Amino acid sequence: xxxxxxxxxxxxxxxxxxxxxxxxxxxxxxxxxxxxxxxxxxxxxxxxxxxxxxxxxxxxxxxxxxxxxxxxxxxxxxxxxxxxxxxxxxxxxxxxxxxxxxxxxxxxxxxxxxxxxxxxxxxxxxxxxxxxxxxxxxxxxxxxxxxxxxxxxxxxxxxxxxxxxxxxxxxxxxxxxxxxxxxxxxxxxxxxxxxxxxxxxxxxxxxxxxxxxxxxxxxxxxxxxxxxxxxxxxxxxxxxxxxxxxxxxxxxxxxxxxxxxxxxxxxxxxxxxxxxxxxxxxxxxxxxxxxxxxxxxxxxxxxxxxxxxxxxxxxxxxxxxxxxxxxxxxxxxxxxxxxxxxxxxxxxxxxxxxxxxxxxxxxxxxxxxxxxxxxxxxxxxxxxxxxxxxxxxxxxxxxxxxxxxxxxxxxxxxxxxxxxxxxxxxxxxxxxxxxxxxxxxxxxxxxxxxxxxxxxxxxxxxxxxxxxxxxxxxxxxxxxxxxxxxxxxxxxxxxxxxxxxxxxxxxxxxxxxxxxxxxxxxxxxxxxxxxxxxxxxxxxxxxxxxxxxxxxxxxxxxxxxxxxxxxxxxxxxxxxxxxxxxxxxxxxxxxxxxxxxxxxxxxxxxxxxxxxxxxxxxxxxxxxxxxxxxxxxxxxxxxxxxxxxxxxxxxxxxxxxxxxxxxxxxxxxxxxxxxxxxxxxxxxxxxxxxxxxxxxxxxxxxxxxxxxxxxxxxxxxx
Numbered sequence: 001x002x003x004x005x006x007x008x009x010x011x012x013x014x015x016x017x018x019x020x021x022x023x024x025x026x027x028x029x030x031x032x033x034x035x036x037x038x039x040x041x042x043x044x045x046x047x048x049x050x051x052x053x054x055x056x057x058x059x060x061x062x063x064x065x066x067x068x069x070x071x072x073x074x075x076x077x078x079x080x081x082x083x084x085x086x087x088x089x090x091x092x093x094x095x096x097x098x099x100x101x102x103x104x105x106x107x108x109x110x111x112x113x114x115x116x117x118x119x120x121x122x123x124x125x126x127x128x129x130x131x132x133x134x135x136x137x138x139x140x141x142x143x144x145x146x147x148x149x150x151x152x153x154x155x156x157x158x159x160x161x162x163x164x165x166x167x168x169x170x171x172x173x174x175x176x177x178x179x180x181x182x183x184x185x186x187x188x189x190x191x192x193x194x195x196x197x198x199x200x201x202x203x204x205x206x207x208x209x210x211x212x213x214x215x216x217x218x219x220x221x222x223x224x225x226x227x228x229x230x231x232x233x234x235x236x237x238x239x240x241x242x243x244x245x246x247x248x249x250x251x252x253x254x255x256x257x258x259x260x261x262x263x264x265x266x267x268x269x270x271x272x273x274x275x276x277x278x279x280x281x282x283x284x285x286x287x288x289x290x291x292x293x294x295x296x297x298x299x300x301x302x303x304x305x306x307x308x309x310x311x312x313x314x315x316x317x318x319x320x321x322x323x324x325x326x327x328x329x330x331x332x333x334x335x336x337x338x339x340x341x342x343x344x345x346x347x348x349x350x351x352x353x354x355x356x357x358x359x360x361x362x363x364x365x366x367x368x369x370x371x372x373x374x375x376x377x378x379x380x381x382x383x384x385x386x387x388x389x390x391x392x393x394x395x396x397x398x399x400x401x402x403x404x405x406x407x408x409x410x411x412x413x414x415x416x417x418x419x420x421x422x423x424x425x426x427x428x429x430x431x432x433x434x435x436x437x438x439x440x441x442x443x444x445x446x447x448x449x450x451x452x453x454x455x456x457x458x459x460x461x462x463x464x465x466x467x468x469x470x471x472x473x474x475x476x477x478x479x480x481x482x483x484x485x486x487x488x489x490x491x492x493x494x495x496x497x498x499x500x501x502x503x504x505x506x507x508x509x510x511x512x513x514x515x516x517x518x519x520x521x522x523x524x525x526x527x528x529x530x531x532x533x534x535x536x537x538x539x540x541x542x543x544x545x546x547x548x549x550x551x552x553x554x555x556x557x558x559x560x561x562x563x564x565x566x567x568x569x570x571x572x573x574x575x576x577x578x579x580x581x582x583x584x585x586x587x588x589x590x591x592x593x594x595x596x597x598x599x600x601x602x603x604x605x606x607x608x609x610x611x612x613x614x615x616x617x618x619x620x621x622x623x624x625x626x627x628x629x630x631x632x633x634x635x636x637x638x639x640x641x642x643x644x645x646x647x648x649x650x651x652x653x654x655x656x657x658x659x660x661x662x663x664x665x666x667x668x669x670x671x672x673x674x675x676x677x678x679x680x681x682x683x684x685x686x687x688x689x690x691x692x693x694x695x696x697x698x699x700x701x702x703x704x705x706x707x708x709x710x711x712x713x714x715x716x717x718x
Contacts, residue, residue, distance in 0.1 A: 433489065
């Protein structure tokens with residue numbers, strides 16, 4: 001495999017990390033990466049086999065089995081911010097390894113509503129939260145929540161010892177690893193200090209009843225080494241992290257700071273733990289490649305944290321109820337008989353209290369990088385081609401033969417370490433252009449912490465690619481540059497490629513490549529605050545459009561005429577969106593049709609941006625999360641209102657309430673969704689390709705880091 005991670009056989013760790021840094025193509029300047037330091041402040045397991053699954057990314061060291069590794073700052077971060085994704089992965093039969101970096105001891109108060117505060121006891125409170133996690137995961141495994149776990153001690157790099165808890169139910173298996181670094185160490189040191197301040201030493205807190213007998217010490221590199229060793233030991237194919245670059249947030253009387261870190265919309269522990277995780281990912285990938293001569297096969301998903309408090313909620317009642325059920329098991333109650341003297345959960349999170357909390361963390365699950373994974377297209381032979389991120393680098397999968405439904409082994413395209421979102425377009429000359437967000441520097445300890453948009457372009461149609469090119473970001477301040485979103489791009493018939501990103505101010509910016517391949521400067525397009533998760537498309541006249549969900553409506557930018565600048569269009573009175581990605585397609589009359597759910601809605605509605613489509617509910621397309629839409633030929637109909645005189649229908653792609661992939665032809669009262677075969681459990685957001693020759697193709701990536709192809713049959717509609 002052509003992998004850019006390859007290193008000399010005798011490379012040292014320092015050389016491995018230097019090789020990761022060398023993957024960046026543009027020079028970078030340093031900045032403070034400390035958060036707030038900038039000026040802006042029980043059913044049987046389902047099978048995981050997939051139709052058309054590719055061969056493993058690393059046949060020498062990998063296999064088709066999957067493992068989910070989650071790295072959290074606190075006990076319960078996974079339950080609040082990564083669920084329902086982690087529960088769907090576990091139910092599909094994929095083992096889960098969850099790592100909790102801090103002890104979560106806070107002030108040591110296990111609060112019970114309506115009762116006096118107990119005396120502080122940090123060791124007991126940490127242990128009670130551990131027991132709450134055991135209760136929650138036992139329930140997710142389909143077992144009694146008080147089922148005993150196997151508890152032991154893990155020996156890790158730097159002489160570190162951690163507690164490991166294991167429980168299985170048939171094919172389902174969970175391992176909980178408690179590193180238990182004190183949230184507040186001696187000298188008032190916290191996780192941001194361990195990430196950013198050279199020489200910082202933090203100690204672990206011994207939880208009551210833990211098999212770990214003696215505390216451990218951590219310096220910055222110890223935590224990186226420990227996380228990288230856990231990755232190497234359990235070989236995850238899917239890694240869940242928290243948000244390494246949370247949104248800036250104004251805190252005032254209308255928007256109280258609550259649990260946020262100063263100037264940002266997230267907890268001060270979430271950000272450094274996510275940064276440590278991404279740094280460990282880069283180290284593991286480099287060292288594993290050096291040793292095994294193959295890049296490890298994995299993909300990643302990062303989740304927003306307290307962002308959930310600031311934006312419209314996106315989980316419908318049925319999904320919210322299941323999420324609340326798990327958190328209720330975690331919260332527990334002092335009346336429960338769990339057998340742990342330290343406590344039976346985090347009592348302040350028990351019962352219905354999370355549902356009543358005005359912060360609303362439980363009511364949403366948002367991806368930090370909401371781009372589709374992977375991005376499909378077709379080659380000159382009509383074979384399906386998909387570009388994606390694997391092993392933190394770009395890869396290309398190609399169908400073994402036209403219509404075979406099976407991808408061959410991936411081709412490594414380098415560029416890493418990349419965030420898990422890639423945009424691939426074909427320009428008017430037939431050349432592929434890939435755009436991604438790169439972690440250009442993850443130094444910590446006062447060093448550089450940089451992000452940049454990067455591009456990879458073919459020299460000629462079907463030919464080799466040039467070297468990766470750094471495009472920078474629309475932000476001059478590196479701390480603001482960390483907050484840019486994943487790139488989304490479209491190619492227009494005039495030979496241009498339009499690149500769009502969300503800015504640190506939550507607005508839209510663009511950079512345009514002309515027909516000769518020259519990139520123009522970054523331009524800000526204005527508009528009110530939007531979420532990341534842009535949808536871009538080109539209409540029949542060759543004009544580029546971008547839509548994005550805002551706080552109160554959907555925002556729309558477009559060209560007034562082909563070749564002209566992209567500008568903000570006036571709001572059309574569209575209702576408030578609940579998700580962070582809008583389904584958009586060209587309607588028969590040439591206007592835009594938008595499909596999305598309002599906050600907490602189960603079914604979406606169809607809306608027209610210019611009165612070209614009647615606003616109506618899509619009655620049977622129940623689900624949650626992002627929706628993709630394409631205009632396709634109407635099944636079984638010859639004449640109609642399409643541009644070529646053929647009847648057309650709107651094809652929708654999304655997730656069902658239980659997380660499976662589903663499609664639906666049409667938005668009428670009699671149209672119904674079609675479920676994917678084998679209960680496909682996608683990582684992130686699957687992609688939809690409506691090819692005139694091959695029909696509809698859905699491409700996604702499974703938790704075992706292999707892509708799948710699903711070609712739903714239009715005749716199955718009804």
